Every structure is written in C-alpha cells, then in structure tokens.
Amino acid sequence: MKKKLGAISRWVSSSESETKKIGKLLAKKLIPGSVVALYGELGAGKTTLVKGIADGLGIRSQTKVSSPTFVVIHEYSGKCKIYHLDWYRIKKVKGVDAQMAQECFYSQGITLVEWPQRGENLLPEHFLEVRISHQNLTTRIIEVSAK
Numbered sequence: 442m443k444k445k446l447g448a449i450s451r452w453v454s455s456s457e458s459e460t461k462k463i464g465k466l467l468a469k470k471l472i473p474g475s476v477v478a479l480y481g482e483l484g485a486g487k488t489t490l491v492k493g494i495a496d497g498l499g500i501r502s503q504t505k506v507s508s509p510t511f512v513v514i515h516e517y518s519g520k521c522k523i524y525h526l527d528w529y530r531i532k533k534v535k536g537v538d539a540q541m542a543q544e545c546f547y548s549q550g551i552t553l554v555e556w557p558q559r560g561e562n563l564l565p566e567h568f569l570e571v572r573i574s575h576q577n578l579t580t581r582i583i584e585v586s587a588k
C-alpha cells in the first residue's frame with residue numbers, strides 16, 4: 442500500500458511477536474539517513490518494535506537488541522549502521538547528548554529514538570513518527586506517519 446507523506450498507517454498488534462513483525466515491515470520503508478521517533482509510555486512496545494526493525498534491517502540474530510535506557514545509545518551494524526537512542530533518563534537533551542544525536546541524524550545510518558519528546562527540537566526536518574498506545578495488556582495500537 443502506498444501512503445502519502447503525512448498519511449497515517451494504523452496497525453493493531455495483539456502480541457509481542459506481532460509488534461516485531463510490524464517492525465520488520467516498517468524496516469522496508471527505511472533508507473540510510475532515515476530517522477524514526479518512537480512515542481509511547483513505558484512498556485508500550487517501543488523497544489520491541491525496534492527489535493523487529495533491526496531484524497528487518499539484517500541485524501544478525503545473535504546480536505542482542507536491548508533497551509539503551511542507561512547508556513543512551515546502542516549501535517548495530519546491519520545493511521547500514523543503526524543507532525538506537527533512548528532519551529528516557531534525560532529530562533532535556535542537550536550538550537554531548539544533543540551533539541551525538543545530531544551526528545546520528547545526519548549520518549548515513551538509520552536512527553531510532555525512544556522518548557523523542559525529550560529533545561524534539563533536535564529532530565530533523567523529515568522523520569517517521571511512530572506512536573504506540575496500550576489498548577489492554579497485550580493489544581497495542583501502532584500509528585505511523587511521515588513528518
């Protein structure tokens with residue numbers, strides 16, 4: 442299905458593995474330099490979706506994709522470099538964290554950001570916005586739009 446810029450695609454996931462599959466599909470839309478901003482409360486499934494995206498981008502299965510909550514960034518090598526940022530622990534992104542993010546955004550890698558609201562002003566002009574919300578314990582609504 443072809444979608445217009447800004448058009449929202451909406452998915453309903455009823456399990457962790459379904460969210461990973463959606464991530465794998467989403468990966469097909471990403472090219473070097475793409476930035477994905479992942480919104481959603483704790484436990485929404487942002488990291489789970491990133492695992493699916495990483496799988497879709499050819500990250501070897503023995504590479505453990507986990508949340509970079511404490512270290513701010515994880516870097517993986519697949520079809521291109523993948524930068525997985527998590528700004529949960531940063532109130533407002535600035536200084537070296539901001540500089541590091543900019544280097545990722547304007548690189549030939551693919552950057553995935555959890556808690557992008559902590560540094561919204563740093564996001565590039567064009568990016569993919571993903572919003573994940575809880576429907577119940579195992580059901581999530583995943584909305585994707587181009588910004």
Ligand SMILES: Nc1ncnc2c1ncn2[C@@H]1O[C@H](COP(=O)(O)OP(=O)(O)O)[C@@H](O)[C@H]1O
Binds near residue numbers: 490578579
């Ligand atoms: N449909 C679903 N999609 C994603 N995760 C789900 C789903 N249903 C239940 N879960 C659970 O919710 C949690 C999501 O965790 P995680 O991906 O780390 O969230 P976040 O990164 O948004 O804080 C996991 O424990 C996962 O097993």
Ligand SMILES: [Mg+2]
Binds near residue numbers: 488508
């Ligand atoms: Mg997470």
